[in-house]
Amino acid sequence: MLEISNLRLSYGKHMALDGVSLGVEQGQMVVILGTNGAGKSSLLNAVGGRVRPASGAIRYKGRSQTDLAPHQLVEEGIALVPEGRGIFPALSVEENLHLGSLPERAHTGRAARMAEVFDLFPKLAQRRGQLAGTMSGGEQQMVAIGRALMSNPELLLLDEPSLGLAPIVVKEVFAALARIRSSGLTILIVEQNARATLNLADYAYLMEVGRISGQGAATDIKSDPAIVRAFLGGALAETH
Amino acid sequence: MIVTTLILGLVLGGTYALLALGLTLQYGIARIMNLAYGELTLIAAFGLVALFQQAGISPLLSLLVLPVLGYGLGWILYQGMMRPLVARSDGTGRLEVDSILATFGLLFLIQGLLLLAFGANFTSISYLDRGVSILGVSVALNRLIAFGICVLSGGALVWALNRTTWGLRMRAVALTPGSAPLVGIDVNRIARQGFAIGTALACVAGASISMYQTFSATGGVIFTMKALVIVIMGGVGNVPGALIAGLALGLLETFVATAIDPGLTLAATFTIFLAVLLWRPQGLFGARS
Numbered sequence: 001m002l003e004i005s006n007l008r009l010s011y012g013k014h015m016a017l018d019g020v021s022l023g024v025e026q027g028q029m030v031v032i033l034g035t036n037g038a039g040k041s042s043l044l045n046a047v048g049g050r051v052r053p054a055s056g057a058i059r060y061k062g063r064s065q066t067d068l069a070p071h072q073l074v075e076e077g078i079a080l081v082p083e084g085r086g087i088f089p090a091l092s093v094e095e096n097l098h099l100g101s102l103p104e105r106a107h108t109g110r111a112a113r114m115a116e117v118f119d120l121f122p123k124l125a126q127r128r129g130q131l132a133g134t135m136s137g138g139e140q141q142m143v144a145i146g147r148a149l150m151s152n153p154e155l156l157l158l159d160e161p162s163l164g165l166a167p168i169v170v171k172e173v174f175a176a177l178a179r180i181r182s183s184g185l186t187i188l189i190v191e192q193n194a195r196a197t198l199n200l201a202d203y204a205y206l207m208e209v210g211r212i213s214g215q216g217a218a219t220d221i222k223s224d225p226a227i228v229r230a231f232l233g234g235a236l237a238e239t240h
Numbered sequence: 241m242i243v244t245t246l247i248l249g250l251v252l253g254g255t256y257a258l259l260a261l262g263l264t265l266q267y268g269i270a271r272i273m274n275l276a277y278g279e280l281t282l283i284a285a286f287g288l289v290a291l292f293q294q295a296g297i298s299p300l301l302s303l304l305v306l307p308v309l310g311y312g313l314g315w316i317l318y319q320g321m322m323r324p325l326v327a328r329s330d331g332t333g334r335l336e337v338d339s340i341l342a343t344f345g346l347l348f349l350i351q352g353l354l355l356l357a358f359g360a361n362f363t364s365i366s367y368l369d370r371g372v373s374i375l376g377v378s379v380a381l382n383r384l385i386a387f388g389i390c391v392l393s394g395g396a397l398v399w400a401l402n403r404t405t406w407g408l409r410m411r412a413v414a415l416t417p418g419s420a421p422l423v424g425i426d427v428n429r430i431a432r433q434g435f436a437i438g439t440a441l442a443c444v445a446g447a448s449i450s451m452y453q454t455f456s457a458t459g460g461v462i463f464t465m466k467a468l469v470i471v472i473m474g475g476v477g478n479v480p481g482a483l484i485a486g487l488a489l490g491l492l493e494t495f496v497a498t499a500i501d502p503g504l505t506l507a508a509t510f511t512i513f514l515a516v517l518l519w520r521p522q523g524l525f526g527a528r529s
Contacts, residue, residue, distance in 0.1 A: 048422075049421070050421075069421070069426070070421035070422070071420070071421040071424045071425055071426045071427070072424075074421075074422070074423060074424030075424055079422075080422060082422070086418070086419040086422045087416075087419065088412055088415055088416045088419055089415075089416065090415045090416070091408075091411065091412065091415065095408060098405070098408060099408060099409075099412055099423040099425075100423050102405060102408075102409065102423060102424060102425070103423070103424035147422075147423065148422075151423065151424065
């Protein structure tokens with residue numbers, strides 16, 4: 001579904017992506033692991049159209065994605081939940097979700113999708129009139145994920161959905177991710193919480209200073225002691 | 241006396257509110273601080289008078305047509321003149337400075353064209369200039385019509401912004417432009433619409449004012465300044481704030497003119513403006529941030 005080949009991207013002199021290639025199959029959940037500054041967010045933002053690569057190709061459903069504007073990608077079925085969430089803090093929860101369903105591809109079945117999102121995150125249903133910016137970090141993340149789902153996506157891009165959240169809220173977010181996952185949606189996720197993510201994912205890529213340094217099935221990555229030591233540090237230690 | 245001031249003040253304030261609404265839309269949605277705003281108002285004012293005097297076209301018909309033409313003019317201005325500025329701005333304050341300089345130039349360009357076409361004399365028409373009694377106060381019919389138009393178009397806009405998906409898109413871009421592409425909104429398209437609607441509102445206000453006030457080709461800056469005062473009083477980008485501040489300014493000016501001295505209205509306006517800037521820069525209705 002998604003083919004990235006030899007992607008290069010730099011901010012001034014800093015090379016964020018230095019020839020990255022990876023693929024995501026339809027229905028797969030793929031996780032990108034790596035330390036801070038490895039280029040994970042840059043990669044996700046490039047797929048979501050927020051930054052333009054200097055060279056290389058991003059092919060989505062067989063077509064080149066790089067000549068489309070970010071707002072057109074939503075219409076193609078790519079929904080990005082960026083780091084920092086990108087919600088509308090001064091609008092209500094319901095207005096945020098409604099905005100998610102404005103793309104044409106999301107017009108039919110809007111009410112059913114809204115019900116699904118509320119079923120996934122009951123808190124949003126209780127607080128539909130509240131301004132999104134006045135909610136807790138975890139609730140704002142739910143708004144961001146819910147809004148992405150409202151656009152009827154085929155590929156969901158998640159950038160650190162558990163970043164800065166309390167452990168109990170992280171569990172809640174991962175429970176929701178598991179349900180989204182089981183619905184068959186294709187997901188590309190960047191996440192620090194490696195163990196929980198690897199438990200859900202099919203395939204994992206390891207990133208180091210702008211390059212892919214390793215890859216494999218999630219189950220293999222999880223059980224490879226060298227990878228655990230080199231990339232995941234304490235992150236794979238039992239957390240629950 | 242008080243009832244007279246109130247009614248005349250509200251009638252004047254209605255036009256001011258609409259005047260400010262267009263400017264606040266252009267700034268809030270398109271992020272263009274348009275110093276040529278008053279000149280756009282004047283184009284409609286001269287347009288209405290010319291159509292009436294030269295072609296005998298009813299001002300009421302012009303009031304319907306001119307805003308549509310204004311929308312087109314705003315669309316062209318944004319696409320041709322503002323879009324390059326937006327394209328090269330990098331999300332910093334550069335667009336603000338560039339747009340102020342560019343529209344300052346546009347101000348003199350339009351003013352020159354108006355002087356060329358209509359001369360420097362004060363212009364006015366006599367249309368529906370008979371008094372109508374409201375609560376014992378005689379108000380000119382043309383002023384009442386202008387007030388009605390302002391209430392209608394301002395009300396319709398506020399309703400659309402708050403109750404339609406079109407309005408939701410507009411508010412999303414005004415409040416958090418960086419997030420808008422994430423939900424498939426083309427920010428450039430919305431900004432262009434915001435600027436064009438702002439220009440259309442300037443035309444509604446200008447055409448309404450021309451039915452009862454004298455004006456000249458060099459007087460546009462007064463409209464810009466008054467609209468700016470109201471926008472800042474109401475809180476930048478705050479639509480209900482602009483409406484209330486507009487009505488308040490109309491009342492204030494009428495009160496000063498009748499109770500103190502007509503020559504002091506502009507001075508009173510700018511005293512309030514300075515006071516708001518000094519003590520409540522977020523506007524009378526804006527939240528402290």
